[in-house]
Amino acid sequence: MIVFVTGPVRSGKSAFALELARESGRTPVYVATYDRAADDAEMAERIARHRADRGPMRTIEANERSGPTLVATLAEARPDEILIVDSLGTWLSSYVLALEDLANADPVAAARELEQQTAALLPALDALVADLVIVSEETGWGLVPPTALGRLFRDRLGRLSAAVAGRAGDAYLVVAGYAVDLGRTGRRVSG
Numbered sequence: 001m002i003v004f005v006t007g008p009v010r011s012g013k014s015a016f017a018l019e020l021a022r023e024s025g026r027t028p029v030y031v032a033t034y035d036r037a038a039d040d041a042e043m044a045e046r047i048a049r050h051r052a053d054r055g056p057m058r059t060i061e062a063n064e065r066s067g068p069t070l071v072a073t074l075a076e077a078r079p080d081e082i083l084i085v086d087s088l089g090t091w092l093s094s095y096v097l098a099l100e101d102l103a104n105a106d107p108v109a110a111a112r113e114l115e116q117q118t119a120a121l122l123p124a125l126d127a128l129v130a131d132l133v134i135v136s137e138e139t140g141w142g143l144v145p146p147t148a149l150g151r152l153f154r155d156r157l158g159r160l161s162a163a164v165a166g167r168a169g170d171a172y173l174v175v176a177g178y179a180v181d182l183g184r185t186g187r188r189v190s191g
Contacts, residue, residue: 001131001132001169001170002125002128002131002132002133002134002164002167002168002169003017003020003131003132003133003134003168003169003170003171003172004134004136004161004164004165004168004170004171004172005017005020005133005134005135005136005171005172005174005179006135006136006137006138006161006165006171006172006173006174007137007138007172007173007174007175008137008138008141008175009137011174011175011176011177012174012176012177012178012179013086013087013135013137013174014050014086014087014135015053016172016174016179017084017086017133017134017135018030018054018084020133021082021084021133024082024131026080026081026082026130026131027058027078027080027081027082028057028058028081028082028083028084029057029058029059029060029077029081029082029083029084029130030054030057030058030059030060030083030084030086031059031060031062031070031073031083031084031085031086032047032050032059032060032061032062032086033062033063033070033085033086033087033088033090033091033094034047034063034090035063035064035065035066035067035090035094060073062085062091063091063094064091064094064095065094070085070091070121070124071120071121071124074124074125074127074128074130074132075124075127077128077129077130077132078129078130079129079130080130081130081131082130082131082132082133083130083131083132083133084132084133084135085132085133085134085135086135087134087135087136087137088134088135088136088137088157088160088161088164089136089137089139089157092118092153092156092157092160093153095114095117095118096114096149096152096153096156097149099113099114099149099152100149103147103148103149103152104147104148104149107148107151107152110148110152111152111155111156114152114156115156118156118160121160121164122163122164122167125164125167126167134164134168136157136160136161136164137157138161138173139153139154139157139158140154140158165182166188170183171183171186
């Protein structure tokens with residue numbers, strides 16, 4: 001079972017995802033995807049608050065530079081677990097930031113490279129034996145980003161979110177602390 005949770009920043013997505021995981025009856029495993037710089041004290045403080053908020057829970061810091069990758073973490077999950085992946089946007093950002101120079105020089109080539117780098121995620125979801133609640137940020141509700149890098153991130157995250165939500169049994173939009181069941185109130189569009 002895959003549950004997809006999306007919404008804007010600070011909407012309550014992570015808290016809702018943890019609530020769903022705790023209600024599942026399975027062993028929750030929090031998968032943090034942010035790959036922070038060692039000298040980022042403000043982010044270290046945010047991470048400490050997140051850890052305190054979720055309480056004692058096995059946590060895997062899956063990032064593409066210094067930890068197990070997200071794809072490897074999904075492959076190693078056990079059937080009695082429910083993974084909370086928080087979040088698709090922070091996972092994608094590690095790839096996007098590495099492509100900044102290419103995005104400025106050749107946005108089309110950067111988009112192709114990013115798609116190749118992230119292509120293993122969807123097959124990993126299809127092969128998953130554990131349950132999963134995956135959190136993703138909604139992007140593109142405002143201005144078009146003024147940089148090629150920002151547009152690259154927005155476009156790829158939108159496509160990945162749609163593909164992951166398409167594999168999910170349930171999908172929720174969390175806005176201002178309220179979760180809306182998209183399967184009940186929405187209609188899937190192709191696009």
